[in-house]
Amino acid sequence: MAATSGKESWLGGAGLMALGVLVLCCSSVSPxxxxxxxxxxxxxxxxxxxCAGKSLKVIPRARGGEKHLxxxxxxxxxxxxxxxxxxxAFPSLKYLFLSDNMIQVVEEYAFRGVPDLEVVYLSENGLITLPPALFDDCVVLRKVVLRGNPLLRLRPPAPPSRPVAFSSLDGASSPPQLPPFISSQSxxxxxxxxxxxxxxxDEAFSALPNLKKLNLSSNPLTEVDPRPLGSLCSLNTLDLSGNPIRCGCSTGRLSRWLRERHVETARALTCTRPHSDDMITVDEKEEEKMSRVYSPPCDMTLLKEDxxxxxxxxxxxxxxxxxxRAVENKKTWIGVGSAVAAAVVLVLLVVWIFRKRTQKKRLKEERAARLAAKEKNKLDQQPLRDDADG
Incomplete structure (x- = not known):
């Protein structure tokens, strides 16, 4: 009985030790x-x-091994x-969810150190503005969700007041251009x-050349001129549903711009007539009507947008x-590196062959010298044998 209890106690101790080692290993491998x-x-x-729903007031402190997350x-x-x-602390970060917090301030370099970041959800926060260069370090960023923030006029933070010299192409002075809302090449x-x-x-989307989908739905926009959209040359989907857009020249120009740029809308573009709640669908026929009804007639050209x-x-x-050029330079450097490597290999091969031949020649000479010495010894010993026989 005592032996059995001793055995059980040993097994229990071994089991606890194994469990401790397992916990230690797991905690060190994936903190x-x-x-x-x-x-x-x-x-x-x-x-x-x-880390959702933990009542966190600050970003949770890292324990030193979150690089894999x-x-x-x-x-x-x-x-x-x-x-x-x-x-x-999360250099491998690709997807980040920050929705439903109380975020009001985002510093300019908040996303520095996460170059692989692809998707960011910042919806349902208290953001009024964002630093234009916020995502400059995120070179593969493809989706940002800001739904439900009081961003209002999409203006960046006001720059410090200072005199700025500015002149247009024709020499006439004009106000300095504002920075974009946010900038991202990807x-x-x-x-x-x-x-x-x-x-x-006008400058809000001027630094988003690869933007394909833009959702502006459920905002209080009464007028959407195509000028701010003119710089979105990759745009293929625009959602303006749920905005109280009024009929007018800008709406006619927007309709033409959407058609000429082959941009799809989530719903058909609609607007309400002045002094009326009647909602009409803006199509090519309605564009023509708008260009004639208003006084002065609407200018439907899209020169600035072009x-x-x-x-x-x-x-x-x-x-x-x-x-x-980067690909070509890489290929060039690869070619140069390959040529240098081949030259080094060739030189080493020549040196090896030369050493082999030298070694072979030396061995041959040594063998010949040994044979000559052997023959000489034979000749030196031959007369002695003759004298002994005599």
Missing amino acids: CPQRCTCHPLSVQAMSGAD QVVDLSGNRLRSLPDDAFS LQELDLSSCAVDFIP KFYAACQARLAEAEELKR
Whole structure:
């Protein structure tokens, strides 16, 4: 009986030791931010940290090994601001969820250190503005969701007041150009629905050459001129549903711009007539009617928009050219490296062959010398044998 209890106690101790080692190994292999739960995800075999609904007031402190995390969910917390380098502890981060917090301030370098970031959800927060260069370090960013923030007029933070010399091409002075709302060379989808946007500055989207989907639904926009959209030369989908757009020249121009640029809308473009609640669908026939009804007649030309469009295409062409040159330079360096490597290998081969031949020649000479010495010894010993015989 005593032997049995001793055996059970030994097994229990061994089991506890094994469990302790297992816990230690797991904690050292995949540490997790404080108050979060980390687990592998079935989608694309990514690893994620679930920090949602934890009443967090600051970004959870890292424990030193979160470099492998690709998905971090911080939605439903009490975050009020995003400081510089807020996510630098997660250099592999691809998907970030920050919805339903109280974020009002985002510092300019909040997303520095996460170059692989692809998707950001910042919906249902208290953002009034964003730094234009916020996502400059996120070179593969493709989707940003800002739904439900009081962004109002999509204006960036006011620059410091100082005199600025500015002159247009024709020499006439004009006010300085505002920076864009946000800038990104890679962004493809932007959701600004329910953001209380009532005005879109001309420069708002001027730094988004690859944007394909723009959602401006459920805002109080009464007028949408195509001028702010002119620089979106990659745009293929625009959602303006749920806006109280009034019929007028700008609406007619917008309809023509959408048709000429082959941009699809979530719903047919509609507007309400002046002094009336009648809603009409704006089509090509209605555009023609608008150009004649209003006094003075609407100017339906899209010259300025064409200039913006051409500038956007030029930026895309420049980016493609830089990419092409980078590929060519890489190929050139690979070719040069290959040639140098081949030359080194050839030199080493020649040296090896020369050493082999030298070694072979030396061995041959040594063998010949040994044979000569042997023959000489034989000759030296031959007369002695003759004398002995005599």
